[in-house]
C-alpha cells in the first residue's frame with residue numbers, strides 16, 4: 001500500500017519537475033534560430049564566399065601570387081595593339097582580357113589575403129556563406145565575363161599576333177645580317 005502511494009507521489013512530482021523546466025524554458029530568451037527562416041546578423045567584416053567584379057579586374061595576378069593555398073586560377077590574354085579596353089573604376093588601365101578567373105571555394109581558407117592586395121578592389125568577401133553543393137565541381141566559382149568560345153578565340157588571336165611579331169623580328173634580323181654581309185664584301189673588294 002505504501003509503495004503504491006509512493007509510486008503515485010513519485011510520478012506526480014516527476015511530472016511537476018518536468019513541467020517546471022518546460023515553463024522556465026518558455027520564458028527564457030532563445031539561443032538558437034529557426035534556420036533557414038531566421039539568420040544571424042553577420043558583422044560587417046564577415047568573411048563569406050568571394051566575389052570578383054570582372055569589369056574591374058586588370059589581370060595583375062597579385063591575388064593569385066599571394067593565395068596561400070593556390071585556389072585562384074587566372075588566365076589572361078594581352079589586348080591587341082590597337083585595342084582600348086578602357087579603365088577600371090579606380091582608374092587603372094585594363095590591358096588584358098581576363099579569360100579565366102576561377103576560385104575553388106572548397107580549397108579557400110578564407111584568409112582574405114587576396115582581397116587586401118587587389119589594386120582595383122574588385123575582389124572581395126561577401127557575407128554569403130551557404131555554399132553547400134552536391135558536386136565537387138560546383139564549389140569552383142567562375143567570374144570571367146568571357147564565354148569559353150570567346151576565350152578560345154582571344155587565345156588564338158594572341159597566338160597569331162605573337163607569330164606575326166616573331167616573323168617580323170626574324171625578317172629584320174635577316175635584313176640586318178644581309179646588310180652586314182654586303183658591307184663585309186664591299187670592304188674586301190676595296
Ligand code: SF4
Nearest residue numbers: 067108109111112114
Ligand atoms: S581568401 Fe585566402 S585562401 Fe581564399 S582565395 Fe583569397 S588568398 Fe586564397
Ligand code: SF4
Nearest residue numbers: 057058060061063118
Ligand atoms: S588582384 Fe584584383 S585586379 Fe589583380 S588579378 Fe586579382 S582580382 Fe584582378
